Amino acid sequence: MKASSFGYSLLAVALLAVGSASGYWLGQAKPVMSTEKTAQNPERPALYWFDPMYPTQHFDAPGKSPFMDMALVPKYSNSTQDSSSISVPAQTSQNLGMRTRPVVLERLAAGLDAVGSLAYNQREIATLQARAGGFVERVYARAPGDVLPAGSPLADVLIPEWSAAQLEFIAVLNSGDSRLIDASRERLRLLGMPAEVISHVAKTRKARAVQTIVTPIAGELQTLDVRAGMAVSAGQNLASINGLSSVWLDSSIPEAQASSVEIGATVSATLAAYPGQVLQGHVIALLPSTDAQTRTLTVRSQLPNPSGKLRPGMFASVHLSSPEQTPALLIPSEAVIRTGKRTLVMLAGSEGRYQPQEIHTGREVDGKTEVLSGLREGQQVVTSGQFLLDSEASLQGILGDSGAAQ
Template structure:
């Protein structure tokens, strides 16, 4: 066992110095162990500046330092300055991935949009074509002709035979006056019979036969469907008692329910195309006869009445149909409808940029026509948008925390007014004034008009010079809110 050596003062001083050095180093290390790392120190050797860190599953939440996500068991991901909107906006996707996603592109371009409105409707009887059959005197029903409500009868069809006893004496007096040979007295006697309610046909029959006729046949003045029939054999009837009501079937009404927000697009006289479930693939043409003045409070719709010709009686009241009301066509910015992502609160389009970058852009959409959607604001003509695969790209943008470019808050400059579309056809002049012209014209396929006779306004009184009623002319017109206006008019040589 070695002997214990005594420590000199020099040894003690050296040991104290060593202890101080070790303690200082340990304290420095502990202090730096609890200090948060500098974000700039976390930047890679390439020198890319970090804006913030985020959880890819919750991209809206930003953090000022790296670490583990408080939401998921994963590390936060840095967002670099060269990936933000300030440098090259949008999310960048590898071209190989784009090809595997089958991404297709489309160009923002102008397309022709027609102001077409579609609404459901139901067929009804034309309430302007109704006949009321009444008894003209007190009498008795001597005979009925087997009619029933719902039967379709022609004009002049017999309804019932009435025996009117009070007419016998008046007719006998008329015959006695007639035998006097005095034309004035005979005319007065005839007038008295008319006042008693006798039709001219019955009076003439009495004059020809020379004897009283107290049985008269009540007939339908128009052809159509019997709505009510209140006559039975042997019953007594009073003067002015309604025996039957007949509704004509030569024309019918289709009453369409147009949403209140779209009612401004409808005008009286506009052409209409009607499709009925009973006749698939067939269209019936008509015109807007009236826009009823009151809106339906429950459905917030206006009732639009379309009058249709009922050739052959195929259109039956009660049938359901769809009416298409077309107006003027105008060009407008548009994209394929499949390119628009509708979130419920807004509409978004993925705009393709350089370097396989994509930027979600909020847009304001308008009408739809076929497979294209009108763009009112948010895009410019010529931009390239994603038409297929945009949902996957939108998911990538959401994971990257990229926000959609909002619509500009500044007041938008009004779009240039489109040049009015002119439609051309031929017709015959039926009436002509200095400011209007009535034409029986040929069909206008561009706006779905059939051949018809209608009145147009003249764009200039000079157009009426050199033409007259009966001339055949070629003309061009434009659709305006207050009706069509002829802008060009030229005679056509007779063929």
């Protein structure tokens, strides 16, 4: 029985200790921020009344909130303290880990780093078509993916219509009538006969009804749609080839940095396939569409490829040069509070006072945001704990200054 009583005594002591600890911590859970106002002080007139759930809506008289089933709260004037800011004790600021940084006047970092991939230059595409209806007599040993020099033969096409026209042209040449010769030569041209074929017939006085389809430019053979013995019609696509003398480099950048890119700017690229080699090119276009998922824009650059070692599909690390920037007011990007309707920062004042300040922002580079209006050089902005301060300011109906503090 005594042992039992001793056990109960230990349990009581433990519960008492837990209760004491809970009471201590609950006692410490006091509001960490205040606005230096005393509630219901009849000696100070109320500036207005508001609903704490809708602090932006002010009322001229006390009453019941039209939004919630609760009484409106008065906002008192304060002749000794600034009623547009909130006060945080120094110990509380230290416990919350609040940090501040000054507003500085500097130039944004020149240049922009991105990643990109190589692609075919779509301005170097040649499509080969049949000049007239005929039959494929021969196909040379080619296949899509072959890299061919200019003038490489692809297929021989017999065009019966050319044979009769060329024989008439030869007869006119033998007549010596210059007017008839010019008219007959023009007829051959309108039939789709290349100039070199017409010259060959005029020189040799022999008909040449077989046309050899050759590549007009050097590059990679993309398609080859001819087979031996097949019939072709005028205008039918036979093959296509993409030049490789230059390639495109498409890089993705955040839409907020679009103003940092100019057409004609220098581009430096490095590829994993060729470490240590820096390739130089220039920006040729900023594509008009934005990726809906990543909110990025595509910067298109052109790189020379005289040796053909740059292959579409390769990935590259890209540095885009930007024009010299004029000095601008800069703050850490982490200090910016975006509510959807406004952009704010928390200004740090003297004696532990903080005030919300509306700003207008510009470019953002390397963790720094340009401030177009709302701040001036040397002011201190909160970079850690600013969201707690903003919440307290909203509950107290402090909206912040929307004027430019330049």
